[in-house]
Each structure stands twice: as structure tokens, then as C-alpha cells.
Amino acid sequence: MPLGTAASFAVLAGSTVTNTGATVVNxxxxxxxxxxxxxxxxxxxxxxxxxxxxxxxxxxNDLLIAYTNAVGRPVTATVATELGGTTLTPGVYNSASGTFTINGTLTLDGQGDPNAVFIFQTASTLITGAASNVTLINAAQSGNVFWQVGSSATLGANSTLRGSILALTSITVTTGATVDGRTLAASGAVTLDTNTINRPAVAQATTTTLTSAPDPSGFGQPKVLTATVTAASGTPTGTVTFFDGATPLGSAPLNGSGVATLTVSTLSPGSHSLLAVYGGSANFTSSISPVDVQTVTSDRTQLTASPALLKLFPFPHLEYPFLSAKLTDLDTGQPIPGQVLTFTTGGAFLGTAVTDATGTATLSNPLALIPILLNGGYNVTYAGTPGHQPASAHGGIIVA
Known part of the structure; x- marks a missing residue:
């Protein structure tokens, strides 16, 4: 949850900050x-x-914005007022009474996700008992735990609380208590007594860039999307999700150099606005790359129509013409098998044929004799596919 400039504070108050004893504010x-x-x-x-x-x-001001943000989060579950002795997974929690107490140990289970967020909403108070404890397991981070308190929070002697308290009024941290987080009181006082307040590491801002190669690329050709996430210091960790516009293409983890790659071959012909979104971590903020425009093209094709050979001699011998055309991928130089070619003459349909392994399709139609003679040949067309452009050709006639 964004705290803005309040994130750098371990203690922030509205009216007073009062301390007794050897408190350490980190x-x-x-x-x-x-x-x-x-x-x-x-x-x-x-x-x-x-x-x-x-x-x-x-x-x-940023604290008040964050407080309002926390209040407005949809509730995952309404749980008992007493949190001690329970284990909770990431989510947003409130209680029917509008308050929370902790006596004993509350365990927060991050389920292996260092970005897992826990938000506790109280309409009035948060009160922890003496020697109570909040423990974090399975990658849960104190920087992702937030206690939204509608009035005031009181932490018991020698207790340990993990997470940031966002109190609308005041916070009292009694003798020997430790806060692994922040004590942020909007309008009232923060009162300390021989405590240790350890502010979590402030997440660094990141920048994400995206490249795609090759560009342009052919339909069906693998394209490698490479996202690089950088920060002023350190190497970001976490996951990058790649998008084609609003459509997710997939996700990949950052490696030790802050780079994530994804190979895709499903982009349709045309222009694509690609984005990489870094989800952030406990120590690094999320960021979105500028748009990378990837152009996907269909392969160029060529149709070659052989002249129709019409044998009239020796008269009265007659052989009907065979129509033949070959379809070739100009970008690869390879024949294109399994494609339907349409044969016509003078606008009249003669028939269709499918290209074989050599890219050749042949058609024999006895009824084509007179139309081909009258029109001086025939035409053949290929409608194209997402991966291949349309093509057409004209075949003449040879009388022998």
C-alpha cells in the first residue's frame, strides 16, 4: 500500500512526540x-x-491519503476481535466489534509471496497485551503489514508488533515494546518508553524497459520479449508480466541481473503495443515500461501459373488442358503445401485444387476447353492465411 513520503518515517505524529528512556528510532x-x-x-x-x-x-498529508486507502480496501474476511493464537494468510481483515486485540502470538503466513499484503481495519482501537507477538512466516514482510486504526493504538509492555500503524488519533508504545514497522498518528500524539522502532526498508523506485526481437517479425516466428528492471542501487527481484495492449501474454521472473524474458509466437499480423509490468517487491516499487511497438508481417507469396497446353493435332486427336500453378513463400524460398488455389477464366469458375508437397496444384476440367480458348488462358488466385499474403497469376495457352 503506498505511503508516499510518510514511508521514510518510523515515527510521525500530529500533536506531540514524547519519549521516556533509551528508545531507538531507526x-x-x-x-x-x-x-x-x-x-x-x-x-x-x-x-x-x-x-x-x-x-x-x-x-x-500522505499519511491521511494512505489511511483513506486502507479504509477503502474491500474486506477479505471478518474475524474475531482477538487475533492471538491465530494464523492468517494475505488479505484485508476487520472484526464485528470494530476493534482488534492481540494476546499471545498472531502468525501471518505470506504463503511464499514476499509481496503478500495484510491489512487490518479497526473502527476504533488496537490493543496488544504484554509480551504479545506478531510473527511472520513463509516470506511475509513487515513492510507489507498495515494496521488501520480508527482512533488509538496501545501496545503492551515488552510486546512485538510487526507492520505499520496508521492511527487517526494517537499511538502509545509502553515499556520495552518493539515495533518492526512504523508508528504513524495523524492528529494526536505518539508516546514512547524504552522502545525500538525499526522502520522497514523503503522501497526504491524502479524503471522498466522493454525490447522485442526480431522486429518486424513474421507471423508464427518466435519473438523474444526482454524486460529490464533497474533501480538506483541494488537489483530488483520479483516477476514481470508482459501484455499485448490489455491482453496478458505471460509472466517471467527476474534473473540475477534484473532481466526477465518471454518468448511468444502467437501474435497476429499487424501492429502490437507491448508492455512489461514489474509487480514490485518489499524493497522495490512496481513500474511499467514504455510501449514497444512490434510489427508482425505475413510472408510474401508468389503464384506461378504454367501455360495450359491444348493438343489438337494430329486431328482429330484432342487432349484437354491441365491447369497447373505453384505457390512459393518468397521470404523462405520454400513451397507452401496444403493450400487451396482457385482457377477461373473470364470470371467463370473452373474449380479448385490443393497444393502438394512441392507447392503445386493441378486441375483438369473438360468444360474448361472452350472458355480458355475464348479468353486466351486462365487465372489462379490464392486467398492467403494469417501467415501468408494473397497472390494471383495468369496462365496463358499453348496450342499444339
């Missing part, structure tokens, strides 16, 4: 519009402290 600390940040030292902040400045104000 990330930025911000306050807006309040001006009172107390308890640092003895507390320490590894990032930057922003008090009622433009950075804090922007982060506060």
Missing part, C-alpha cells in the same frame, strides 16, 4: 502541526527529525 521522526518533541536524548533517532516543517507536513 528511521525519520516527524511532527506536524505540533512543535513539541521531547525525550531525545536519551532516545536516539538514526534518521532525521522533522518538526513542523514542510517535510513533516507533506508526510502527514
Amino acid at each position: 528511521g525519520d521522526l516527524g511532527l506536524s502541526p505540533g512543535v513539541a518533541v521531547t525525550g531525545f536524548p536519551p532516545g536516539t533517532v538514526t534518521g532525521t527529525i522533522h518538526v513542523n516543517d514542510a517535510t513533516a507536513a507533506t508526510a502527514k
